[in-house]
Amino acid sequence: MTVMEQRGAYRPTPPPAWQPRMDPAPLLPDAEPYRVLGTDAAAKADPALLRRLYAHLVRGRRYNAQATALTKQGRLAVYPSSTGQEACEVAAALALEERDWLFPSYRDTLAVVARGVDPVHALTLLRGDWHTGYDPHEHRVAPLCTPLATQLPHAVGLAHAAHLKGDDVVALALVGDGGSSEGDFHEALNFAAVWQAPVVFLVQNNGFAISVPLAKQTAAPSLAHKAVGYGMPGRLVDGNDAVAVHQVLSEAVRHARAGGGPTLIEAVTYRVEAHTNADDDKRYRADAEVETWRAHDPIALLERELTERGLIDEDGIRHAREDAERLAADLREHMNQDPALDPMDLFAHVYAEPTPQLQEQRDQLAAELEAEREGAHR
């Protein structure tokens, strides 16, 4: 056969190894954030759930205010407030079963408390008396994670391990819009999808990574769209609509538990307060912008629904606020006591057994402390 004859017989085909792997269309998020409050769907929401969400939201806001006040009194080293984002925090905790795991970032103290961790122990990192104040296994809450997005692969690995062991445990990982730019975000989502791990990623898009707005963070159509590139569904939800967030999260958790694999959820919300008490948000955003979000307040949205449906009255609202005040008073009382510190703890947990080198250093510190005590008595 001549070359020309071969050419004549050639029919262009796709590259040999190529095959369509998946139709991306079902993975795409909705065009607009999913909402329940203020829509017809609200009527179908379970009244007990609404009341429960409301009570947690009110507690959460009061907790944030109290913690920020404690920074001003020198009782907390720093506090990254989640005021404005309470719906995401509370829904995250309430969407999980007891046996599930929560992987919070440093702004997620409310979710940690809503999950059942002691409100004082949840602040240990930010108080500065240790790095974590609770046993993660007790409530299945990983330590508050400071390096952004680095807790996401942990959530994937834990979910994968649980799946391998035959336990129907789901991991929920919390991250922000800034964290979605980190390499670990990408690697975690990729591993999760390849392994079909029972894990849910909730991105709280609160508009800012400290001062940097979302437009400088990503050129994606939305953060939820990133899911498609990994082969998992992306969901977009109004992050200030506690019922909507709870519903979307619960569906994703059910999907994961049933073996359906991971979901990426972007909750559109807003950090109403500065990054932390040490930040000055007037340098990077206008008051008017903040005010538009105050008008879309998660507590007000839910309160209106409860009131209009007659699910709560003045007494109910007052009761929720009194409950939150008790939480704040309790927090104040505990945080105004100096924590018990033992400098020897510095060497106790570096390894299962201190190395000979650490034993020497521990002895040195013990001698320094002894000298300090003797000096004080002189």
Place this chain on the structure above:
Amino acid sequence: MTTVALKPATMAQALTRALRDAMADDPAVHVMGEDVGTLGGVFRVTDGLAQEFGEDRCTDTPLAEAGILGTAVGMAMYGLRPVVEMQFDAFAYPAFEQLISHVSRMRNRTRGTMPLPITIRVPYGGGIGGVEHHSDSSEAYYMATPGLHVVTPATVADAYGLLRAAIASDDPVVFLEPKRLYWSKDSWNPEEPSAVEPIGRAVVRRSGRSATLITYGPSVPVCLEAAEAARAEGWDLEVVDLRSLVPFDDETVSASVRRTGRAVVVHESGGFGGPGGEIAARVTERCFHYLEAPVLRVAGFDIPYPPPMLERHHLPGVDRILDAVGRLQWEAES
């Protein structure tokens, strides 16, 4: 009593056997990394494990070292004992944040309630003709990170015994495998593998009276060769194989230097900010009055790892070691 014939085995085979035995003994042990499954690893250390234990126990992961170590953290949180393979020393760098911010600190962060029994296997060092990024000696970074154990075998038997100990450890262990010793052979009984070696104990590989060569990993055979060559010069050199950089066996090292009065630290890693500086300082602090000469270091140069056609000039060899031994102020003795 029957004597089992010892057969020559390679370090790679001993490592494979250690992984296999650990996986057989404990269902919590999971091997994961790039190409560790079907292929058996680029150095074949995980050969046969996926076939024997299934791909859930010996898993080919996506190509992402931070993801490999980060997911291993989560698996360890749930009670597994991941053994992670970093394909080459320099490819372990993407995993540094997970290693330093989480693996090394989780036990301490959680007051001991969340230990991470993870073994991180890292083929390291040069001498194999590797192109750039395939020959780094990164142990100084690991040594400088509190919370990690750093272990490196130099013999076939230790490869087995130390890897078993690393996997059994409740603390994270960076297990540095000297690449150029993967194919080194030793008499070894695969029917009855050597005992699990405790982490943190150095061993005297060769007894001598004149001076101590303090070394580890790929430089151990080089030092033994130098010690043989030194006999012609009238020097009887002792060779200490550290085996564990963290914890550091001050006792064995100091005892040796006190006997000999002279010491040279030998490693491939660069000298400036390298392990040798720490070791020399520790020896000096503990043995000052026994020393006849300053503790010297023979190290790789403080340069990016050279291209393969030039690496022999970089790696500490017998001549450079003997040259250092010659500078240990012998004239002052007479």
